[in-house]
Amino acid sequence: MGLLTGLRDSIGRVTERLFSASDPKRIGIYGPPNAGKTTLANRIARDWTGDAIGPESHVPHETRRARRKENVEIERNGRTVTIDIVDTPGVTTKVDYKEFLEHDIDEEDAVRRSREATEGVAEAMHWLREDVDGVIYVLDSTEDPFTQVNTMLIGIIESQELPVLILANKTDLEDSNIKRIEDAFPQHETIPLSALEGDNMDEVYDQIAEYFG
Known part of the structure; x- marks a missing residue:
């Protein structure tokens, strides 16, 4: 009986x-x-796919729950790679409701948003530890990448042995500094792009196919 059970488990x-x-x-x-x-x-x-995943906004923490777009087929160099995209809330050590007040949001709504954003950070961390097969790590190339959150997250990704692409976004802005991101994480290749303008997306798709295919 034990042999049959073991065989079934092995086949399974x-x-x-x-x-x-x-x-x-x-x-x-x-x-x-x-x-x-x-x-x-x-x-x-x-x-x-022709469809968007969610609304874009300059207001911080607008994405407060992970959103998923399934079965995105990317064709590169004669092959097709199918991925599910999981757009996660921005990870930070603290969500202050006062951040929302600066964007003409009333206090009650600001408090609600800050609570939801805090829960969203916890959800993003759960996805990272349990439910993703790879990571696209997006950094604003006009900002200093040497932060506690970035170092922590890259460390977790590496400890999970997940394939990761680091993207230096917002190259369309005058203050963009790609080298600063390259120097922060030299163990990973940095790909510059402007997601807003669509600049250098061909290279992004090539790398997605190579890393996650």
Whole structure:
């Protein structure tokens, strides 16, 4: 009886691996608030499916829950890579409701948003530890990348042995500094882009196909 049970379990594991290998890879889009994660997620989704994932906003923490776009087929160099995009809330050590007041949001709504954003950070961390197969890490190239949050998240991604692409976003802005991001994380290749303008997206798609295919 034990032999039969072991055989069934072994066959089940092999079958699971065979089927899971063809399943779409879940790719989490991570980074600090306002780095352009949703803009990038929408750019990818629109380019390959025609649909957006969620609203874009200059207000911090507008994405307060992870949003998923399934079965995005990216065709590069004669092959097709299928991924599920997970647009996650911006990760930060603290969400202050006063940030929302600066954008003409009343106090009650600001408090609600800050609470939801805090819960969203916890959800993003859960996805990172349990539910993604790879990470696209988006940084605002006009901001200093040497932060506690960025160092922590990159460390967690590396400890999970997840493939990661680091994207230096907002190259359309005058203060963009790609080298600063390259110097912050020299162990990973940095890809410059403007998700808003669509600049250098061909290279982004080539790298997605190579890393996550």
